[in-house]
Amino acid sequence: MRCPFCQYTDNRVLESRSAEAGQSVRRRRECLRCERRFTTYERIEYVPITVIKRDGDRESFDRFKLLRGIVRACEKTGISSVQLENLVDEIEAELQQRAVREVNSSEIGELVLQNLRTLSEVAYIRFASVYRKFQGIRDFVDTLNHLRSNTSQLQAEVKQLEADDASMLASS
Ligand SMILES: [Zn+2]
Structure with a gap:
């Protein structure tokens, strides 16, 4: 996951928690280069069958x-x-x-x-x-x-x- 500020690819997760009634995981991340923070959401991929x-x-x-x-x-x-x-x-x-x-x-x-x-x-x-x-x-x-x-x-x-x-x- 690239940093949205400097595009650096490495970051560390500061916090993970369940979001959207358990449908996703919200992660607070910190860029290892510019040290700015951003949030990502992880969801199960749902594809039509x-x-x-x-x-x-x-x-x-x-x-x-x-x-x-x-x-x-x-x-x-x-x-x-x-x-x-x-x-x-x-x-x-x-x-x-x-x-x-x-x-x-x-x-x-x-x-x-x-x-x-x-x-x-x-x-x-x-x-x-x-x-x-x-x-x-x-x-x-x-x-x-x-x-x-x-x-x-x-x-x-x-x-x-x-x-x-x-x-x-x-x-x-
Ligand atoms: Zn950065």
Whole structure:
């Protein structure tokens, strides 16, 4: 950081403190040559992320849209809205830290799944069934086997999906 007065590049930090409600760090600096003081602000770089959808269309990453999708999958699973907000925060932060500014929607889906799995298996299954668009019941059973869980709620979900699958096959 060059001194704004003499353009010298070396300075020392006199004081650092949180500013803008924790969104940045304010540093008071002193130039090592002219000894004048100036202030710098350090912020996390926020760059728009482009999502590449299944059909190849591109759109800006929209955290509210993502949250809506997750909320739908997590209805009646006992996951709080704060937990869901945190989940979306984590995914957004992860995407922000990547060097690449484009991400496939399927990658975001997988990130959601990784996180949901630790929160609720039912929510995980529901989200997976929508996001991965299971290729038939085999795919779904494979996913279930990964979970190695056998709760009655999960069995009910399987029954429902089997029924959906059967009616889909019957109508095609
Ligand atoms: Zn200076």
